[in-house]
Amino acid sequence: MRQPRPRPRLLPLTPRRLPLTAALAALGGLAGCISGDGGTPPDTAPPAVHLQQPAEGQELAQPALQVVGFIRDDRGVQRAEYSLNGGPPQPVALTPNPDGSRSFGFQAALAEGANRLRVVAYDAAGNAGAAERRVTYRPPPPLPAAVEIDPSAFAGGWWDRYGPTYDSNPALADHGVSHTHLYGNDAGYVEYAFTLDRPPGTALATLRARLSSNFPGWSGPADGESDVTVYLNGKEQGTRRVMADNGSGGEYRFALAPADFVAGRNVLRLEVKSGSAKKNGLAIYYRALLPGFVDTPISIAFSAQPLPSFTLEPLYAPGAAAFAIAQGADALYYFKINRQNGFDVPAQNFESTGFTGSILGTDLNRVKVTFRKDLSSGDRLAVVVQAGPQAPLGEHAFWAEGRGGGVGSSPAAVNLRVVACSSGCR
Structure with a gap:
């Protein structure tokens, strides 16, 4: 008599207890990691710190060092600090920009001679990025006796x-x-x-x-x-x-x-x-x-020779439509002089002075400042930004160092507001 064939024995559908099921699950997890579907890879990229001021190797005749720059990080900057000549770190205040970067500006006191500035930024994952500058403070020689x-x-x-x-x-x-x-x-x-x-x-x-x-x-x-x-x-x-x-x-x-x-x-x-x-x-x-x-x-x-010092306030037409600076285009801005350090600056000291600076961390090719008459409080001057990057509407840090003929030099921090300029700002 023919014996009946035994029915095949199936593996029970149980969660990850059997060897084959566990192996398949492990392979699936590995494939997910390889394809990127199974989670976000760890953040190992440090923030990029860009120092716009001071320049490497710069020499100063005064101990106050103006520091300006910005930081970029794809997943956000957590905090920043600076140190001078290996001293204890000091916190740096950060200002968010529309493009996701963060700007900073602060003043540090230099020691006479060579100095090393180091700015460090940290992201949420603890990655650290840094930038350094070496500058020298050489005080002017003592004045002759009267x-x-x-x-x-x-x-x-x-x-x-x-x-x-x-x-x-x-x-x-x-x-x-x-x-x-x-x-x-x-x-x-x-x-x-x-x-x-x-x-x-x-x-x-x-x-x-x-x-x-x-x-x-x-x-x-x-x-x-x-x-x-x-x-x-x-x-x-x-x-x-x-x-x-x-x-x-x-x-x-x-x-x-x-x-x-x-x-x-x-x-x-x-x-x-x-x-x-x-x-x-x-x-x-x-x-x-x-x-x-x-x-x-x-x-x-x-x-001592006084350095020309002034602050600039942007002038623009209220309610004017915003625009962006096209790459390679020229844009004209008008600023108002709010105050100076106790004296009027003759126009010939600054006429056709070349300025360099940046908007949103991108260097400008050239910024030219011209004065139409002697400067005093409330006067206006034209700033031409040539071949600048695109800049959205808003307040942006702009740093420039102007050199006047025979008068000395002084850095001036300027807030630049990108707006359409019409007859209301002339």
Whole structure:
């Protein structure tokens, strides 16, 4: 008799307890990891730190270091810090940008000599990215001591009619004359020699002298004026019109070019030129003769060169439609000067000055700033951004360092608002 065939035994459908089921599950998990369907790979990419300011190897004459930059990370920046010369880390405040990057700006105090700045950024996974800059702080040399010159101690001189003559008669006080004085008539000059142990470098140098275009007993017109020109080591420094003030004089100031000083012997000349339209003569007052007056030697004082400093406020038409800067296109922005460091900056100091900077971390090819007239609070200036990157509407950090002709340099942080510019912003 034929025996019935035994029925096949099937594996039970149980979760991952049997060897074949577990193996298939493991293979499925591996395939999922390979294909990317089974989860997100770990974040191992560090944030990218970009330092826009300072430049590598930059030298500064002041200890305050301005630091500006931005950080990019695909999954977000958690925090940032900086250290100087290996010192303890300091926190850095971050500002989010529309493109997902984060901007920062802070000031650090440099030590004299070489310095190493390090900025480190961290993402949520703990990855760290860093950027470094090496800068040098070289303080300017000490200023020379102020110079005082006795007007009677002239080294040479000549005048058309008479002089140079120094009158120190105490009886002058009986006639209301306030000071002893050196004088010369009509056109001529007087020279003084003085010594410096070192030139002043870029420091400001200011000459002060108590002058008058006439003097007691002079026989010319009582209200005659003189154009007085100052020379330093044979180089003309400027001309001032000196008024007649018989008996006391008034203080006059002349700016002297620092580059025209030399170490050692220097020669100062005060001259009324023979071809000048105003050549009434010159008196230089010195020792006080009357109560309430003080001695007034010729003096030259040196002071640190002030750096031009100002803040810029964007001007734009309210309600104007926003636009983006097209790659390679030119865009014109107008800014207003809010304030400066206590003095007006003549236009010639900054005209056609080249600026470099960045918008959203992308370097601009060139930013040119032109001033139409002398700058004072509330004046406007045009900023042309050439071949810039695309920049969406909003506030963006813009960093520029401007250099004025012979005046020094100063960094200026500017908030740039990208807006359409119409007649309302001109």
